[in-house]
Amino acid sequence: GAVVSQHPSRVICKSGTSVKIECRSLDFQATTMFWYRQFPKQSLMLMATSNEGSKATYEQGVEKDKFLINHASLTLSTLTVTSAHPEDSSFYICSARDRIGRDRVYEQYFGPGTRLTVT
């Protein structure tokens, strides 16, 4: 099956610094990738939709200048948390949509997630 990787799996950074999270589709091309945020014992909340070669579409309430998303190729999207603060500590999950659909279904494949801790 299709595999999506995320790097790093865990990261600890100091308040005020920036951290970049990579999301890669390993064996398929993904024209669209999604970034989610999950707080402990809560559901996944969509942050933004990333389309290859164009600007990301952010959900209401998500600061686009704080959460920078770049989707430069069909296999890589990056999320950069700028000037991180302790309240940004969370579990970040990406998913990638397979370019080739079957029966109108474009499968979404999830990465293993990145745990960000801001001290």
Added chain:
Amino acid sequence: AQTVTQSQPEMSVQEAETVTLSCTYDTSESDYYLFWYKQPPSRQMILVIRQEAYKQQNATENRFSVNFQKAAKSFSLKISDSQLGDAAMYFCAYSLIISNFGNEKLTFGTGTRLTIIP
């Protein structure tokens, strides 16, 4: 806006028994997809089963089956012969279908934590 509701924060079932997880949703659309995802302690999201709204037949995947009631906007998951490996957080999700581009973004419910009792 579409919403997905899971009214059971926690459920438990004896190993080898059957359990049903509930999910309701709200939408004004007629063409959409519904999903059940499993999130084990590893936090990796795993697709369990998918249902296309235009199909009347309930989807099944081995021990997993759904009861899709479109008029009632209900989408429950039945797990038969529960196994220890089924212990996880289960999320119900909704996705709109947009023309030829396939699935739109997923809207998730709040999840149900399933415990399997040996």
